[in-house]
Amino acid sequence: MAIQIFVIIIGLILCYLAVVIFSPFLSIEAEVINKGHKDKMTPICRQSINIPIDDTFISGWLYLPEDIVKPVLCVILSNGFCGTKDAVLEDYALEFVTIGEAAITYDYRYFGESGRKIWNNYCCRR
Numbered sequence: 001m002a003i004q005i006f007v008i009i010i011g012l013i014l015c016y017l018a019v020v021i022f023s024p025f026l027s028i029e030a031e032v033i034n035k036g037h038k039d040k041m042t043p044i045c046r047q048s049i050n051i052p053i054d055d056t057f058i059s060g061w062l063y064l065p066e067d068i069v070k071p072v073l074c075v076i077l078s079n080g081f082c083g084t085k086d087a088v089l090e091d092y093a094l095e096f097v098t099i100g101e102a103a104i105t106y107d108y109r110y111f112g113e114s115g116r117k118i119w120n121n122y123c124c125r126r
Contacts, residue, residue: 043090045097051106056115060106061085063093074102084112 045066051058065072075096077089085105093103107114 043094043097045094046090049104053109053115056109058106058109058115059085059113060104061090061093063097063103063105065097065100065102072100072102074104077103077105079105079108082108082111086112 043063045063047062047064049060049062051060075093077092079085079087079089083089084107089105093105096103109115
């Protein structure tokens with residue numbers, strides 16, 4: 001009896017995952033992430049940038065040190081899979097700015113504030 005219940009639960013979980021994975025028509029509205037202590041003012045050294053790529057763009061933030069006289073190094077900071085530029089990268093970017101280096105954080109294409117486009121993992125040709 002216990003094995004049958006276990007098999008039923010596993011079957012339900014697999015059915016749920018199949019519906020979530022293979023149903024691109026399901027979507028939820030974007031909601032503002034509560035950043036808690038991150039609700040501080042925008043740093044003066046931060047500029048919003050858009051990098052054009054093909055038919056869309058990548059949204060990013062450029063952090064520049066004050067009083068730039070000569071070219072400086074630039075560190076490109078990337079989050080893990082599907083991470084956005086505002087998750088934890090700003091703290092690191094500000095540390096690079098304090099030592100005199102520029103930094104860029106960005107949202108991956110089709111994520112966060114980067115270009116919006118319907119993206120499917122499949123192609124149907126007739």
